[in-house]
Amino acid sequence: MADTRREIERKYESKDSGLPDLTGVPGVAAVVDKGVAHLDATYYDTADQRLAAASVTLRRRTGGSDAGWHLKLPVAPGVRDEVHAPLSDRPPRRLVRLVRSRTRGAALEPVARLVTDREVHDLVDDRGGVLAEVAVDAVCAERLGEPGVGHPAQWSEIEVEAADGADPGLLDAIDKRMRKAGVRPSRSSSKLAHALARTAPGKPRETRRRPPVAPAPVTAGDHVLAYARAQRDALVALDPQVRLGLPDSVHRMRVATRRLRGALRSYRAVLDRAVTDPVGGELKWLGAELGVGRDHEVIGERLSLALDDVPRRLIAGPVRTRLRTWSHARGGGSRRRLVAVLDGGRYLALLAALDDLLAEPPTRPRGRTGKPAKVMGKAVRKDFGRMARLIERALALPPGPDRDLALHEARKEAKRTRYSAEAATPPLGDPAAALVRSAKALQNLLGDHQDSVMTREALREVARQAHAAGESGFTYGVLYGREERRAAEIEAALPTLWRATRGGP
Template sequence: MADTKREIERKYESDDSGLPDLTGVAGVAAVIDKGVAHLDATYYDTADGRLAASSITLRRRTGGSDAGWHLKFPVGPGVRDEIRAPLSDAVPRTLAGLVRSRVRDAELVPVVRLRSDRDVRDLTDAAGRLLAEVSVDAVFAERLDGDGGDAQWTEIEVELADGGDPAFLDQVEKRLRRAGVRPSGSASKLARALAETGPRPKKKRKRGPAADAGPVTAGDHVLDCLRAQRDAIVELDPAVRRDIDDSVHALRVATRRMRSAFRSFGTVLDRSVTDPIGEELKWLAGELGVDRDQEVLTERITAALDALPRALVTGPVRTRLRTWTHARRGGSRRRLIAVLDGKRYLELLGALDALIADPPLSKAAAGAPEKVIAKAVRKDLAQVSALVERALDLPPGHDRDVALHEARKRAKRTRYSAEAATAALGDPAVALARSMKALQNLLGDHQDSVMTREALRDLAAQAQAAGESSFTYGVLYGREELRAVRAEEALPGAWSRARAAAAV
């Protein structure tokens, strides 16, 4: 089994003078010599360095107190999540799965070996609690992929204790800087090893003043949007596998944003190429949402039940809700991981890469974004307008509920297209995206009420069939009905504000 540790550390350049005296650091009562550990780590990557390109490290290390496999994902400057697995000869399946969205079908091979003599000190407070571990590492790096040599250096590493205050590292750094120690120019030992043991990269020739320019054409802006969502899907994959909070929802949103871009900017991209990919994205979103929609319903009913006075709760309502939820769950963690490990998903990732590398751009893609993209956003807005006006003309009931649901979906698409257009259109697109989000939230609450009432009818029927009281479900139904009425009453005002912001 793998376990995760949040690693907060800083690295510094060091000469052979060793570690400066740290007894003067605020909060430090003792500097405890923990001796020298001999570490031997082999780093793995694909032949073309896909993990290194994403600042991800995968290593097998012996020696020290944490021998085993370590996989590190960047979280922020100086912060990484380290997932550990027991020592074995081959890359553990759990860790291989976490990098699969980047590695795909490529082989993970040894690329660098680092041997380090680590001289360790513990910084502790007056109560003997560990504040940080400071080490002086004498590193010898050896290239293993047959395309380089070796290198050696010494560095100082300061790692914050679990649960420690990151501000403490600032105090340590002040002391180190006063002693002439400076932050390392490399984010990790592997990054430095790759730079110093490999062939020198050839300097890229600039192709003119526009070489470093941002997006220019309508196609440039759309491709930036697609690239961002492709990258989000790849980056969220390991978070979903690790069951990180909200990661499934975030990945689902990324698939929806890309599908929305295909549809909204159909004059820029060849739909005969993007439509099949859009169908695969729809499939993936459906797999991700197998249990998510049920969870949303259960959370809404539970919150409403918690808000009821105890006198209005009759019968085993919570037990019935748990039984109903369990029976309706169609997915599992194992099933979701199987989808992410499956051939169809990998082929989808490959199709997205191919789309970005060789985009099916139309003639309109070369046009000015102020015209082409603005026209696409206005078209989305016009469709929202037609759907909202139609819904407002219908009497309350099923047909209006369906119309409002369609308007919500189109408002979401318009919001996404406006957000994608922000770089090209500026403040008007920002204002439109904000107003569409407000409209989407209002209509979303209405749709949630529709679905919740259907669920409450189902629950009430099951309760009655079991000889239980259905009174509480009726009370909750009435409250949900009132929420829907209020949402419908608020719609004309929300729509007026949205139209006022629609100056794109």
């Protein structure tokens, strides 16, 4: 078993004077001493420290109130998702799977041991409710797995962690008080990062490793690869979120695959398609797997919200139960299937192919020597022209299935145009940024239309099931009519939106 919680904290370099008085912080009525805990943590990573490079930590810790295995995944500065699992001798399988997109199957071994004496204090309000926990830590660290090298290190630090549901401004108020008392934020993102820097073989104790700064993009190839790298990084970072079932994670991972695939397709003049097309094919496969159950989930949510707006007098029969049964029957097992895909060799091979493409990019001459604005602008205009033809063809068709299909194809091309314009925004500037906004608006409108088409198909299916069970189909007809009206409103609004967009980049 494992559980997940979001950790929001600030870290500070402790002074000899210890913890400043925090009772004057707005909302804090008292600082309650909770005693001293002795913590002993062993951190695990690959031999080349892939987790540490991504600010991910995996540790086995004894002592304190939460002994066990802790996996910390970065979300934003000062925010991490922490996954707990019970104590065991080796890293739990579930936690190992959560970092698989980082480790790629490499062994996890002990890399550092940190022993901490922790003075714990609770910041409480006037009712005794806990607002935050403040820990003053005396840390002793040693590097493992490299016998005969490195050296131990000692330091003190202060951690301030907000309680669940605390006022988001509390940490800012505490930070202000800390700085006023001369306590400065830590220069390390985590204890492990501090330990690895301080115990590095052959380096002075106070050395701080700075992350390498990527050179600014210069060529068209640089810009496309920077965009592609950002999407690859998003895929890898979203992997554990998808496995944990966090909200919207599947959708965001699917979008990252589409962005990356779209960039590889749009910029074939920049990158050799003999190398990128096979990768694009695998991205299409992954996107399809991520879509299994996702479209069904969207329809289920849409129907549930739509039913909430139907007056009770118009609901005939067990409609909500019928919709819930349909949703569970169609959506069941999709997440298990997706996790199996992420555990499979084909997915790891795709990540490896992306790494290889970015490490040794197949840049074509125009990607190396052509002016970025000219090369990328041409690609964006080509995508825009294709989108324009599809939209105008759809608008010329009468309402019905043929127009529905044509609008769906136009929607897909609007996405591709948006993504190619996103990649081209650095060299093209405002015109590309404006096209991104316009293409997104078209994509959203056409997406709503496609959702309506799919929802009406679902309603026909559910109505047939209800009829076979002897239930009334009246309410499904009401919902169908509303979806039909919504689609007509979208089709009526589309020409105006398109006229505002078709000036092009």
